[in-house]
Amino acid sequence: MSIGPPNRKWPEAAAAVRARIEDGTLEPGSAAVLGGLCPGLGVGRRTAARALSALEAEGLVERRPGIGYVVLARPG
Numbered sequence: 500m501s502i503g504p505p506n507r508k509w510p511e512a513a514a515a516v517r518a519r520i521e522d523g524t525l526e527p528g529s530a531a532v533l534g535g536l537c538p539g540l541g542v543g544r545r546t547a548a549r550a551l552s553a554l555e556a557e558g559l560v561e562r563r564p565g566i567g568y569v570v571l572a573r574p575g
Contacts, residue, residue: 512540512550520559520570531560531568 506523519525543552551568554560560568 507544508546509549509553510547512536512542516550516554517542517557517559520554520573525570527570527572529570530566531561531570533567538563 515557516525516531521538525531527560533544533547533551537544540547540550543548551560551562555562559571561571562568
């Protein structure tokens, strides 16, 4: 049984969300909702979640219970 190649779309999705944070499209304090991001990024929920997790490690977003991910600040 072939599992297939690993999902490598999350870095592109993370870059797209990072760009939205940098240009102010996603403002500090706004929620980065998985369901809302998926269609615009052209990725599934797991890929978007992995991208947001990477951005959390960078300090750009924070996961908050009951809310999801919230944008912390614009870099720079």
